[in-house]
Amino acid sequence: MADSTTRAGVFSAQELLRQLPSVDELLKLPRLMALAEKSDRTLVVDTARNVLQELRKRLASNEVVRPESLEAAQIEARVVAIVDEFLAPSLQPVINATGVILHTNLGRAPLATATADAIRATATGYSNLEYDLASGQRGKRDVHVARLLRRLTTAVDAIVVNNCAAGLLVTLAALARGGEVLVSRGELIEIGDGFRIPEIMEQSAATLREVGTTNRTRIADYENAITEKTRVLLRVHPSNFRITGFTDKPEAAELIALGKRYNLPVIEDLGSGLLADLSSLGIAEPTVGASVVEGFSLVLFSGDKLLGGPQAGIIAGEKDAVAKVRRHPLFRALRVDKLILAALEATLRAYLQSDWNAIPAQHMIRASLKELEQRAGKFVASVQAALQPGDAQLVLLNGPSVIGGGSTPTAELPSRLIRVASHRYSAVQLEQRMRRPAAGTPVICRIADDGLLVDLRTVFPEQEATLSAALIAALR
Numbered sequence: 400m401a402d403s404t405t406r407a408g409v410f411s412a413q414e415l416l417r418q419l420p421s422v423d424e425l426l427k428l429p430r431l432m433a434l435a436e437k438s439d440r441t442l443v444v445d446t447a448r449n450v451l452q453e454l455r456k457r458l459a460s461n462e463v464v465r466p467e468s469l470e471a472a473q474i475e476a477r478v479v480a481i482v483d484e485f486l487a488p489s490l491q492p493v494i495n496a497t498g499v500i501l502h503t504n505l506g507r508a509p510l511a512t513a514t515a516d517a518i519r520a521t522a523t524g525y526s527n528l529e530y531d532l533a534s535g536q537r538g539k540r541d542v543h544v545a546r547l548l549r550r551l552t553t554a555v556d557a558i559v560v561n562n563c564a565a566g567l568l569v570t571l572a573a574l575a576r577g578g579e580v581l582v583s584r585g586e587l588i589e590i591g592d593g594f595r596i597p598e599i600m601e602q603s604a605a606t607l608r609e610v611g612t613t614n615r616t617r618i619a620d621y622e623n624a625i626t627e628k629t630r631v632l633l634r635v636h637p638s639n640f641r642i643t644g645f646t647d648k649p650e651a652a653e654l655i656a657l658g659k660r661y662n663l664p665v666i667e668d669l670g671s672g673l674l675a676d677l678s679s680l681g682i683a684e685p686t687v688g689a690s691v692v693e694g695f696s697l698v699l700f701s702g703d704k705l706l707g708g709p710q711a712g713i714i715a716g717e718k719d720a721v722a723k724v725r726r727h728p729l730f731r732a733l734r735v736d737k738l739i740l741a742a743l744e745a746t747l748r749a750y751l752q753s754d755w756n757a758i759p760a761q762h763m764i765r766a767s768l769k770e771l772e773q774r775a776g777k778f779v780a781s782v783q784a785a786l787q788p789g790d791a792q793l794v795l796l797n798g799p800s801v802i803g804g805g806s807t808p809t810a811e812l813p814s815r816l817i818r819v820a821s822h823r824y825s826a827v828q829l830e831q832r833m834r835r836p837a838a839g840t841p842v843i844c845r846i847a848d849d850g851l852l853v854d855l856r857t858v859f860p861e862q863e864a865t866l867s868a869a870l871i872a873a874l875r
């Protein structure tokens with residue numbers, strides 16, 4: 400260290416400072432000249448200035464500075480690296496090897512290529528977004544997906560906003576502003592990233608009226624709380640937790656009957672928005688259609704959870720209730736853009752054709768254990784063939800994939816996992832090496848029992864070669 404470094408105190412700081420090139424000198428260097436020409440010149444100038452500033456500061460505070468780092472060529476390289484990094488995309492694709500299908504941090508539902516094509520076609524030109532081709536008159540953007548949503552949910556009408564949180568906000572603002580909304584204490588949920596039912600309620604200028612207790616709420620608790628201020632009875636899907644043990648909550652039918660008796664709308668925030676029944680896979684999640692048939696005035700659900708489409712919030716239900724929400728000024732503020740409508744329409748059309756290949760999240764949920772076992776076996780063989788005998792241990796084991804996305808907290812899908820252990824790296828180090836590869840796509844994995852776990856359920860077959868290359872590189 401001592402012979403390759405220099406202490407500003409030994410050589411005078413003045414002397415070292417004088418050695419530093421000026422910004423103008425730096426900008427005459429060939430790589431910086433080229434960079435300033437092909438990208439933003441002020442970005443290059445600012446970066447050069449910052450790098451010099453930082454070196455001056457370090458010298459002035461007597462920090463240990465390698466003499467080479469004061470040379471123009473090194474400073475140039477550093478400026479280029481900083482500018483390149485700044486200009487590189489921040490939002491980038493990753494491979495999801497966690498087995499969590501609707502992973503909120505990884506963008507929830509991936510879309511099929513056909514859906515992306517629909518986005519592209521709409522994005523790169525003009526469209527009939529709000530134009531009725533038959534009459535040549537102004538149209539409404541709602542019509543493109545409303546007909547499909549009506550068909551798939553049996554609701555009389557449906558509209559779409561930015562996400563389900565926005566859906567609840569505008570619904571309560573339109574139907575309960577200035578009045579009270581009754582919610583069971585067992586349903587005052589918080590979903591990830593600060594979606595809290597009581598706070599949404601406050602923003603919609605409705606007053607939350609809690610009924611019952613955390614674990615037991617009876618229909619009489621709702622009825623006893625009804626006053627002339629009551630505007631809405633709200634039921635919220637307990638998306639990311641379960642209360643078990645000594646519990647009670649009224650049947651949907653009881654709540655709906657109570658609403659009818661008092662002429663109050665009964666609204667269900669379903670969260671997930673399952674359109675096609677999954678009970679054959681052991682997933683006891685109610686469908687949107689079942690809630691509509693049950694008689695809720697409005698049912699609210701997300702576009703990018705179990706539905707498997709783009710981020711959106713769908714409000715489906717009775718004609719008058721939908722119309723009231725549609726008329727509220729917040730609806731205009733929270734409406735979705737044409738790209739989302741294109742993606743949602745493509746996804747909903749795939750439902751009508753039961754085309755699960757066109758809805759990757761649904762396809763992943765439906766992947767069989769046998770299929771995953773075969774894929775995992777082949778994958779392990781291909782990785783092992785490229786490794787030296789002592790490099791790593793790869794074993795297959797049974798374990799769960801998770802649906803995720805605050806949809807069905809306890810639903811797990813049996814999967815075949817690949818456990819990777821290395822003699823060279825700990826599981827934590829391996830996880831980091833996969834996440835931050837020297838080259839190529841970052842891979843996100845799980846860690847369990849000091850082993851790295853790879854679940855192919857959430858890996859697209861066409862990503863397997865990239866994944867195996869990443870794993871081999873990480874193990875070396």
Ligand SMILES: *Cc1c(COP(=O)(O)O)cnc(C)c1O
Nearest residue numbers: 562563564636638669670701805
């Ligand atoms: C996830 C969820 C929401 C929020 O949905 P976003 O589309 O993410 O805004 C609202 N309510 C429930 C019950 C949920 O599960």
